[in-house]
Amino acid sequence: MKHGTARTNLAKKKLAWRKQALRDLQLPHATISDLEMIAQIYASAPDTSSTSGSSLIPGHDVLFGLEDHETEIKKLQPNLYKQLCVTARLAIEKKIVPDSKQAVTEKGSEGVDVEESHIIKLLCKFHCNNFGIVNHLIVAQGAGCYPFGALLNHSCAPNCVLMYDVDPQRGHCRQIIRSIEYIKEGEEITHSYVDGIFGRSERQAQLSATYFFTCECPRCEREASNSTKLLFGKECLVEWLVRQAKIHANQSQELLQLHHALVALLLEERNGLWDAQIIKYINNLLDECLVLGLLEQSATLLTWLLRGYENLYPTNHPLKGLQWYLLGDVLSELASKGMLQFQSVGMLDKGEASDNLNLTQLDIKDTMTKAHKKAKSILAISHGEHHDLVTMQDH
Numbered sequence: 001m002k003h004g005t006a007r008t009n010l011a012k013k014k015l016a017w018r019k020q021a022l023r024d025l026q027l028p029h030a031t032i033s034d035l036e037m038i039a040q041i042y043a044s045a046p047d048t049s050s051t052s053g054s055s056l057i058p059g060h061d062v063l064f065g066l067e068d069h070e071t072e073i074k075k076l077q078p079n080l081y082k083q084l085c086v087t088a089r090l091a092i093e094k095k096i097v098p099d100s101k102q103a104v105t106e107k108g109s110e111g112v113d114v115e116e117s118h119i120i121k122l123l124c125k126f127h128c129n130n131f132g133i134v135n136h137l138i139v140a141q142g143a144g145c146y147p148f149g150a151l152l153n154h155s156c157a158p159n160c161v162l163m164y165d166v167d168p169q170r171g172h173c174r175q176i177i178r179s180i181e182y183i184k185e186g187e188e189i190t191h192s193y194v195d196g197i198f199g200r201s202e203r204q205a206q207l208s209a210t211y212f213f214t215c216e217c218p219r220c221e222r223e224a225s226n227s228t229k230l231l232f233g234k235e236c237l238v239e240w241l242v243r244q245a246k247i248h249a250n251q252s253q254e255l256l257q258l259h260h261a262l263v264a265l266l267l268e269e270r271n272g273l274w275d276a277q278i279i280k281y282i283n284n285l286l287d288e289c290l291v292l293g294l295l296e297q298s299a300t301l302l303t304w305l306l307r308g309y310e311n312l313y314p315t316n317h318p319l320k321g322l323q324w325y326l327l328g329d330v331l332s333e334l335a336s337k338g339m340l341q342f343q344s345v346g347m348l349d350k351g352e353a354s355d356n357l358n359l360t361q362l363d364i365k366d367t368m369t370k371a372h373k374k375a376k377s378i379l380a381i382s383h384g385e386h387h388d389l390v391t392m393q394d395h
Contacts, residue, residue, distance in 0.1 A: 033143040034126045035084070038119060039091040062147040068124035069212050081120045088119045128211060133164050133173055136383060138318055141166065146175045154211070155190035156203055157219040159183050161318060161382055162191055180316035180381055190217075197312050198276050200224065233345060236358050237304060238266050240343075244297055251292055258285040274308045282308070295330050296342055300359070302327040303344040321378030325389065328371035331364050339364055 041063070074081065126143075129150040133142045141164075149162060159181045165174040183189060194206045200223040207215050245259035262281040282305050289298040302323060309320045334342060344362045380390045 034123055034130070035088050035091040037126065037143075037145060038088050038122050041122065042092045063125065063145065064121070066125045066129050066145075066147055066150055068121055069128050070121060070124040072212050073124045073127055074120075081123055082116070084123060085116045085119045088123075131162060131175065133166070135164070135166065136387065136389060137322060142173075144173060144175070149175045149177065152177070153188060153190050154193040154207065154213075154215060155217040155219070156192055156194075156196060156200075156215055157217055158190045158192045158196075158314060159187070160189055160191045163318070163383065178382055178384070180314055195276075196314070196317075197279055199273070202276065233358070234266055236345070238263055240300070240359060241266075248292075248294065248297070251294070252288065255285075255288050255292065258288055274311050279305070279308050279312075290330075295333050296339075299327065299330045299334065300343045300345065302330065303346075307345060316378050316381045318379065318382035321375050321382055321389075324371050324375035324378065328368050328375060331368035331371060335364050335368060342367070 126145055129145055129147070130143050131146055131149060132140050133144050135141050152160070160177050160179050160183075163176045163178055165176055167173070177189070177191070179189075193211060194203050196203075198206070200220055204215060204220070207213060241259050241263050245256060245263075249256055258281065262278075262285055265278060265281055282301055286298055286301045286305065289295075289301065306320070306323055306327070309317070309323060313320050331342065340363065341361045342364055343359045344367070346358070346360055376390055379387065383389055
């Protein structure tokens with residue numbers, strides 16, 4: 001299989017999507033994007049001057065039908081939303097009457113009627129219903145409120161993921177709900193409101209703070225009694241990291257610090273589990289290795305990272321597909337340099353469950369082919385079989 005320049009360059013760059021696994025894509029209580037969306041709503045309303053009392057803004061009935069948890073949210077920061085009303089009115093003024101020097105008030109200029117109760121209600125709805133819009137590499141591009149997508153309930157073991165089709169020319173962004181496993185007739189469609197990389201307690205805290213409920217999905221119930229996220233082979237990784245730190249001690253100070261930080265983290269008493277902190281440090285070290293062109297070390301780290309992802313994400317999660325894709329590209333680069341083998345954390349196709357997991361020498365070309373095949377099978381489901389990340393592997 002031949003790989004184009006764009007593919008091989010992918011392996012050399014510090015790709016932001018690898019850090020995305022650690023980001024919770026939910027928005028804070030209020031952001032610039034929230035205020036911009038409010039301005040767009042008022043700008044697109046057929047006749048904002050007719051709104052009054054508790055009536056809806058014309059043309060946005062579906063939006064106002066969303067849950068807002070206004071009482072709970074206002075208790076968290078009671079003065080925040082009143083202060084934001086002033087900023088929101090300025091945003092609306094800029095959107096609707098940009099040449100006006102007069103601030104928009106509740107009975108604002110040019111007939112713009114901006115009621116404080118409407119703005120607060122919208123901000124609360126955005127707080128509970130906003131989606132982080134991501135590109136095909138799962139890098140956050142912005143935020144949007146999709147009323148029909150907001151109808152989906154949460155599960156920490158979801159059967160769907162949300163993807164986005166962005167049309168920058170028209171300024172449109174379509175939300176796509178993709179199933180990542182077989183859904184039986186009558187079975188509920190769910191997606192995860194929070195990043196599945198976090199442990200049960202962290203996920204529960206995030207869900208409670210933003211969406212005001214306690215998750216009782218099968219994964220949460222399972223993890224309440226016993227964990228399925230055991231971090232096998234920790235001693236193996238620590239020994240390897242110490243060796244690599246000595247070998248590449250003169251590469252960069254940041255690289256050395258990341259090695260030491262990850263070793264210290266692994267040596268802490270963390271109940272022998274995968275967690276977001278370990279993933280974060282492996283990702284950061286991987287970033288630095290790719291920037292420095294340390295592809296052998298990058299490939300080994302990717303095999304370790306994939307073991308964590310196998311434990312933390314559903315089978316066909318897009319982040320897993322992208323990591324397999326990157327591993328294939330890194331191995332392609334190593335193959336082009338004439339290398340035959342690399343160090344992997346165990347056999348990638350075996351899924352060992354043993355604390356005695358050791359580094360294993362794997363054939364580069366064979367593993368490269370398997371990695372790209374695995375990536376294609378996952379991305380065809382999460383991104384669609386006609387997506388460039390899928391079709392370009394056929395060339």
